[in-house]
Amino acid sequence: MAxxxxxxxxxxxxxxxxxxxxxxxxxxxxxxxxxxxxxIEPRPSxxxxxxxxxxxxxxxxxxxxxAVVAVKPQMMGEALPQLAALGGGETLVISIAAGTPIAxxxxxxxxxxxxVRAMPNTPAAIGRGITALIGNAAAGEAHMAQAEALxxxxxxxxxxxxxxxxxxxxxxxxxxxxxxxxLIEAMAAAGEAEGLAPELAMRLAKATVAGAGALATAxxxxxxxxxxxxxxxxxxxxxxxxxxxxxPEAGLLPLMRRAIHAAAERSRELAG
Ligand SMILES: NC(=O)C1=CN([C@@H]2O[C@H](COP(=O)(O)OP(=O)(O)OC[C@H]3O[C@@H](n4cnc5c(N)ncnc54)[C@H](OP(=O)(O)O)[C@@H]3O)[C@@H](O)[C@H]2O)C=CC1
Ligand SMILES: O=C(O)[C@@H]1CCC=N1
Numbered sequence: 001m002a003x004x005x006x007x008x009x010x011x012x013x014x015x016x017x018x019x020x021x022x023x024x025x026x027x028x029x030x031x032x033x034x035x036x037x038x039x040i041e042p043r044p045s046x047x048x049x050x051x052x053x054x055x056x057x058x059x060x061x062x063x064x065x066x067a068v069v070a071v072k073p074q075m076m077g078e079a080l081p082q083l084a085a086l087g088g089g090e091t092l093v094i095s096i097a098a099g100t101p102i103a104x105x106x107x108x109x110x111x112x113x114x115x116v117r118a119m120p121n122t123p124a125a126i127g128r129g130i131t132a133l134i135g136n137a138a139a140g141e142a143h144m145a146q147a148e149a150l151x152x153x154x155x156x157x158x159x160x161x162x163x164x165x166x167x168x169x170x171x172x173x174x175x176x177x178x179x180x181x182x183l184i185e186a187m188a189a190a191g192e193a194e195g196l197a198p199e200l201a202m203r204l205a206k207a208t209v210a211g212a213g214a215l216a217t218a219x220x221x222x223x224x225x226x227x228x229x230x231x232x233x234x235x236x237x238x239x240x241x242x243x244x245x246x247x248p249e250a251g252l253l254p255l256m257r258r259a260i261h262a263a264a265e266r267s268r269e270l271a272g
Contacts, residue, residue, distance in 0.1 A: 003027075006150065007036045010064035012086070014079055015071035016041040016048050019096060022125035023068070024048075026154030029127070038064065040082060063090040066150060069105075073097045073270045080108045087113045092143050094118055094150070098170050099270020102136045102163060114139040116147040119166060119174045120154065129155030132169040134162070171263035179259065184209050 011032065013020050016039045028034060034053030038060050041048060048056065067086050071079040076097060083093065087109030094116045095105055105115045116139055120131040131151040135144050148157045160166065184205045191201030216224050232238040245252045 003030070003032045003036075003149075003153070005146070006065045007033050008065070010036050010038060010061045011150075012038045012040070012060055012064045012067040012083070012091075014040050014067065014069045014083060015075075016044065017070070017072075019120065019122065019124075020068070020070035021045065021047065022122045022129075023070070023096075023120060023151075023154055024051075025125050026127055026129070027150070030153040032153075060086070066092045066094060066146065068150075069093065069095040069097060071097065073100045076100055076104065080105070084108055089113060089138065092116065092139070092146055094147050096120055098174060099167075099267045099272075101271050102134075104272075106136060111136070112138050114143040116143065117163065117166060118147065118151060119170050120151060121173050122177050124151075124154035127154055130158065130173050131155060132158050132160050132166070132173065134160040134166065167264040167267035168260075170267045171260045175263045179256075180209060180213075 011027075013024060016024060020039075020041070024037065024039070027037075028051070034051055035055075037051075037053075038055040038058060039048065040057060040060075042057075044056055048054070064086065067083050069076075069080070069083070086093065089112050092114045093105060093109060095102075096118050098119070100117075102115050102117050105117075106113070109115065113136075115136045116133055117135075118131050118133045121129050123129045124131070129151075131154075133144070133147055133151065135147070139147075144159070148159075151157050160169065184202075187205035187208065188198070188202040191204060192198055196204070212227075215221060216227060221227070222230070228242075232242060248254070
């Protein structure tokens with residue numbers, strides 16, 4: 001069982017905002033005992049305060065199995081010293097912070113500390129996230145497997161071959177759910193502009209994005225460009241829409257290229 005060692009030695013979560021809560025919700029649902037979790041969070045939500053058994057802002061265990069850092073990159077300087085005592089090798093430290101390089105953690109915790117840098121996304125809250133991971137030199141196969149097991153409990157995992165990939169990963173899948181939510185908002189707003197009631201437009205938009213996502217990821221699914229062609233009757237309605245969306249200058253492709261580039265650049269900036 002993936003959580004056995006963590007259940008025995010404990011998991012520390014530093015920062016329990018939107019992403020920390022999403023992961024914690026997934027772990028608890030997957031069977032991690034609440035009594036094995038220590039959370040450091042200056043402004044706990046009502047949800048967090050209501051979690052019976054979780055140790056909230058309490059003294060930390062001496063050598064927990066894992067410490068997960070889920071504070072904003074801008075708060076790292078202030079937050080990280082709280083984990084300094086866990087450096088040295090006994091505790092696997094997993095950071096999900098955008099931008100912040102592994103070297104920054106090694107400065108505070110020491111290079112002998114196994115450190116995994118990971119980039120999850122918020123669908124983790126319902127077990128549908130995807131997390132990319134890369135470890136430092138001290139993170140051996142057992143540490144990588146432990147990080148993967150923890151993150152696999154809330155969705156898919158993928159190992160990276162170089163830390164430099166993390167900026168692009170963050171821009172595509174870390175931030176990506178926001179682009180999809182915006183797509184839902186935009187489709188619903190456009191449906192309303194065509195005369196639909198707001199609730200109906202939103203219901204159609206949400207179900208369409210969910211259904212198309214499920215179709216694209218179903219076992220044996222055709223690739224997305226083929227699925228797109230399957231919707232597009234010659235001379236029909238989809239073709240009319242795609243002419244706008246696939247405009248080489250003003251269409252979705254150059255727009256998404258610019259958006260993802262902006263996110264990746266911001267990730268590089270956050271590295272300091
Ligand atoms: N949101 C997302 O979709 C994703 C986020 N991430 C990464 O996860 C991290 C957290 O992001 P997100 O959850 O969105 O941000 P949030 O602001 O929602 O969560 C961060 C939490 O950490 C708390 N915090 C601040 N200082 C400390 C401290 N010294 N010790 C402990 N906790 C502290 C914050 O409290 P307060 O509000 O009082 O400052 C806040 O509750 C970031 O590094 C981000 O890059 C990665 C993937 C996806
Ligand atoms: O917006 C951010 O910086 C974080 C990282 C990926 C998703 N949210």
